[in-house]
Amino acid sequence: MAAKILIVDDEPNIVLSLEFLMQHQGWETSVAQDGEAALEALAGQSPDLVILDVMLPRMSGFDVCERVRADPRWRHVRILMLTAKGREAEVARGMRAGADAYVTKPFSTKELVDHVRRLLGEKGRSPP
């Protein structure tokens, strides 16, 4: 069964590119444009991994991350944080919030896919 990935970002073009990249790996994708929508999507679809932007309307990526980590239902969910703010402090903040990986924008598409694959483990190795 294909891995389910939730993409949370408010930039339509970035979402578009991420959808393309993930789907091309054979993973299922869904999209949320803000923090609250992300939490709703998590509850409804129980994804294996969330690609989470930090700068989100209504609720920041850090907050979403913390909420996910605080909820035992979502213990298995892997979180990859994406941010345009690349400073050390931001990275530390994200890791503290419980993210599994932290990738800065603009990212290398290859590296991003590798990150996601590693986080998904064997599960994600499905042929294209």
Next chain:
Amino acid sequence: MLQEWVIVLFSFAYLGVLFGIAYYGDKRAERGRSIIANPWIYSLSLAVYCTTWTFYGSVGRASSSGVGFLPVYLGPTLMVALWWYVMRKIIRISKVHRITSIADFVASRYGKSHLLGGLVTVIAVVGVIPYVALQLKAISASFTMLLHFPDVLAPAKAAARPFTQDTAFHIAIALAVFTILYGTRHLDATERHEGMVTAIAFESLVKLFAFVAVGAFVTFGLYDGFGDIFERAHRVPELERLMTVSGSGYGTWAFLTLLSMLSILFLPRQFQISVVENVDESHLRKAIWLFPLYLLLINVFVLPIALGGLMHFGGTVDADTFVLTLPMAGQREGLALFAYLGGLSAGTGMVIVEAIALSTMVCNDLVMPLLLRWKALRLDAWADLSGVLLLVRRLAIAAILIFAYIYFRVAGEAYALVAIGLISFAAVAQFAPSILGGIYWRGGTKAGAAAGLLAGFAVWVYTLALPSLAKSGWLPAAFLEEGPFGVGLLRPQQLFGLTGFDEISHSLFWSMLANVGLYVGVSVSGRRSVEETSQAGLFVDVFRHTETWERARLWRGSASVDDLLRLLGRFLGPERAREAFLAHARRRGLALEDLPGDADLVHFTETHLAGAIGSASARVLIASTVQEEPPGIAEVMDILDEASQVRSYSRELEQKSRELEAATAELRAANLRLQELDRMKDDFMSTVTHELRTPLTSIRSFSEILLDHPGLSPEERRRFLGIIVKETERLTRLINQTLDMAKIEAGQADWRPAELDVSEVVREAAEATTQLFRERGVELSVPAAGPLPPVSVDRDRLTQVVLNLLSNAVRHCPPGRGRVEVRLAAADGAVRVEVQDNGPGIAPADHEKIFVRFRQLNDALAGGPRGTGLGLAISRRIVEHFGGRLWVESDLGKGATFCFVLPLEAPAAARGAGTS
């Protein structure tokens, strides 16, 4: 029958004994074994208060007014009880300032004033000389009485004899010699006369024993004890009256008591004995009870003698002579001689001390100041003035006794002499306000003291001295009866219609009223000199100053030791001056050669000089020798100035430290602001990089996708490339606007204002966006209205604003059914532009947020060109630069209207800022 030569011999033998005792006393003093350093001697010498006026006069007064003789002794008894507070202070002050007379005391207290010293001297001399005359008269009278022993006869008129044969004259001569010998043997700063005091103490014993012996003889010899005398007297109605105080007598009692309270302090002889001759303040402790005891003893037999005399002689003999005539009548030759001796001792003691006291005053406060000012004498050139000083004093003593003798001869039996005791008291009582005020009240001034003394003395002369002359027949009686020139209100003894007082009380009332009133009044309303202020402090706070008084000098100058030594030598004699300096040097642990001519030595010299010539003269002489003048107003002002400078300096310091604090606070605030700015810059950078990274992310992603996936459909490929191009445009726009914003904020923007029609700019901008509107399916309506009044703005910038508002509107309109309407108007001196859309609207809470850079409201518009987050912020800056305003009117669900106004008259700054 007593031969005249026996009495004369006896008298002079007695005087010889006095000389011997005085000589012994002086010798003891010279050998450093003072005989008067003894409270008993001190207390006995105080009894110089009891003169012949007591010895003979008490009985006389008791015979006429009964117990009315008592106030004269009650007063001192009461006052002595207060001595620890009053006399001790006067003594301390006098010791500290080397004060040697009552005139010197007053002069010194009020700024070392020659005027006051002279005034006090004149009052004392005028008030006291008749009193001295009374002593001579008493001695003379008693001598004459005794001559007729055992017959009791009224004394023959002394004036009937030529003065060369007059006993009183011989006695006056003898007393002058004694006084000169023991009162002016040498000059000394302390002005103490040990031999004289010893003799006076001895005399006090003689008169006490004599009086008590006569009293005992009368009481127990002539009668059968006190009980017998009083019992017999009770049977005689006139005598019984003497043993009670009659109705109006209480007022008199009170006044007389007050009067004698003051005289025990201020009679020159009392001041001399109790203050000047005092060796040790602690002697007062014994004197406080010993002196009243003496007064009690000498008064115990007054009434018995008076009653006994009245009953014995039945009014045929003058009661003033009872002390002498009763032993005579009793055929007691020895006792009569003893009584005479008692009277003699009472008289001589008073005369001697009074003469010394007065001569010191006359010399120091009257004659020397005049001599020193008498330029023709060239006294300042004399090397040794001690001889002159001694000569002046000796002459003064002789003159006082001669004047007293003359007064006695002239006045004779006249009333002027008989009543003089209390009249004298009333004269010296005038010193009370200045002295008592002076030691307890800082406010008393020289002018006040002078006014009080003059007024009091004048009233005394008018109400007591002149009437006594009138009663003696030397002035017309009408002066007393009808007042001067017949003005009844001015009758001397019923002044201003005041009646019901006896003459002494009457005079005391008016003179004290005038004296105290003027002293206080003038003092309060006048100003004090520096010297007065300084002296007032030293006197009033004498007990506080005496610990440190050696240093508390106002002298700030210095002088050469030789000059000071020469100066002191001129008045004390070189020998004594040298001795004094040596002693002073020893006290300071120095050799005479090492003695510095500092303020200490200057003060030492001054006080020694003051002892010799009075404080006022000493001050003048010292001032002429010492380099620096004593502090004048200017110097004191300097001191005050210094103090105020210190104060203002500290105020300045305070001010500076306050400024420093303020500066620190400003710095702290500036630092905070800097940190804030730094944080804002970081935020800005962070925001900008975030904004830049976002389009960059899309560009990179799609580029890599295109690169890695060659098998993409041409459709997908075109779509992705389109995104890349759009994001690149966005990136460019973002960079441009960020730089633009930075320029505007830094004031480095390039403004080119020109007169233009806003409607023209709006139409051009609308045309430029036609394509965009068409793409989005949004309808745009722009009014075709005529030209608007011109405004002066930068055309490109204004176009930027309108474009921004139009693109903003089109982005927020719902695609396909959007509608944007532009409105133009000119009103209230401004051009108004409105851009209305039918988008989702903006909540009022967000109306200001949207103008903050990078604060975009996310309205989830997918597909359209995203704003940079800087457009509205830049637009607002531009409009404000030209003096206008940009704002939004909107509500959620009702679209939004962006409005701006531009004033027709642009502010000067905008017009002038051409190419900054």
